[in-house]
Amino acid sequence: MYCSRCGQQNSDQAQFCQRCGVAIGTAAIVGHGGVYAEPYRSARRLALILTILFCIVILIIIIAIVLDLVLINLLSGSYVSSRDMQLNEDVQAAIGTFQFVAFIVTTVFFLIWIYRTHGNLPRLGSRNLQYSPAWAIAGFFIPFVNLVLPFLVVQEIWKASDPRRIDGFSWKDTPLSLRVLFWWILFLVGVIGPLVMIIAFGGGDEVADVLNWTWARLVFDVLDIPRTILAILVVRGIVSRQDEKHSSLAGPAPLAD
Structure with missing residues (x-):
């Protein structure tokens, strides 16, 4: 059986983890998910994939900004032909x-x-978590709730991943992450702003x-760049x-994706 605190594999008869000493039965019942028999799995590969995708998004945004500037220059002229307008629209x-894809x-x-x-x-020993992984995903799809809940979920992940908080409860004392806060503010601006824009000019x-x-x-395209950079961070x-916290618990090397 794997210890859900440090990831050490122990014999089925073991009552205590041979690496960190936590009672197997106690260590396995944490958070919302019940028993965690699997070891810690690093999200490094997912982070790499997301970094590449975010960089592609930034590149597309830059192209969109250039096209916005071209259109503004075109519309600011004394004469705009229908051919030029159609080409720009295409x-x-x-x-x-x-951008959508x-x-x-x-x-x-x-x-x-x-x-x-x-x-x-939970596999890093965090207890009294407010959300489960499934609820963390569902919160992105519930109208109005998704304006707040994803931010709270990511803040919980950030705080409970603090490598300095190796016991199960002190992670709650970790300060809120400003980078998560600013990322979410810019995200909301990027979602709500275009809706207001459609009402005003559409x-x-x-x-x-x-x-x-x-x-x-153009303004919202420009704001999308720092938002995407913050998402990468x-x-x-x-x-x-999380990887640092796992190492501090003296567990085995984390499994890759």
């Missing part, structure tokens, strides 16, 4: 498709990463309306903290 549609793929891997890293918390077909829409979209920071 290019914008193509970039929008790339990148968003879907990145979201899938991000949710897998959330499930993995939150599932690691109904007009005049050149002035399209120009206002493009300026607003959050993902890599949590994985680093």
Whole structure:
């Protein structure tokens, strides 16, 4: 049986972990998930995949910003031909498709990463967790709740992964992560802002309306870059903290994805 605190494999008859000394029965019942017989699994590979995906997202955002500037320059001229407008719309549609596909793929891997890293918390000895891995995922899909719950889930993962808090309860004393906070604020701005933008500028077909829409979209595209960079820092920071905490518990080398 694996010790859910340090990941050490013990004999089926063992009452205490031979590495960390925790009672097997006690160590296995933690958090919301009941008994954890599997060892700690590092999310390093998932973090690498997400880093690559986020970098692709940033590249697409930069291209979108350049196109926004081209359109603004075009619309600011004295004459705009229908051919130029159609060409710009076609290019914008193509970039929008790339952005949508990148968003879907990145979201899938991000949710897998959330499930993995939150599932690691009990195996790192964290107790009294507020959420389960399944609830952490479900919170992203419940209307209005998903404006707050994902932030709380990621904060819980960050705090409970603190390598300085090796007992089961003191992780609650870990301060909130500012990088998680700023990431979530920018995320909400990126979600709510375009909705406001559609209401304000989406109904007009005049050149002035399209120009206002493009300026607003440019602002949100620019804000997407620091948001994505913060997402990379959050993902890599949590994985680093979890691996360090696992090492501090003197467990075996973490299993890769």
